Amino acid sequence: MSDQARRARELFQEGFSCSQAVFAPYAVEAGLPPETALKLSQVLGGGMSHLGLTCGAVSGALLAISLHFGRTRAEDKAAKELTYALAGKFVQRFTEKFGSINCTDLIGCSLKTPQGLALATEHNLFQKFCTGYVEEACRLLEEIIKEGRGKQ
DSSP, X not given: OOHHHHHHHHHHHHTOOHHHHHHHHHHHHTTXXXXXXXXXXXTTHHHHTTSXXXXXXHHHHHHHHHHHHOOSSTXXXXXXXXXXXXXXXXXXXXXXXXSOSBHHHHHTXXXXXXXXXXXXXXXXXXXIIIHHXXXXXXHHHHHHHHHHHHHO
């Protein structure tokens, strides 16, 4: 397990959201201050602010891919296409492993309502499922970053 993946696991265990746990270690590695990385990725937890949409671990990883490979000039079509291709590979691999990238599907509970959030907490679904999603998102992210660096 890499230092970033280990840090992601620690952050999640400390109580940070899945999106923060995945994004922050890779963002810090890329030069972002830790506080900025945590703030930027907060809103993505729980499937986009507890809406049960795209898993926060996936969103955090996609944000990290964009930070590492995204374009900074509008005319840089190569960076844009590489970033989209790498993001697509990440999503495909995560979906192959877990069957979905949707938070509600992955934990079997909707977080949209206070009752759903209470149910997830009561049944320890975040620790039961999300720890594994965070760890696998990191593993896949590291594969993708290596592949992307080979194509730059």
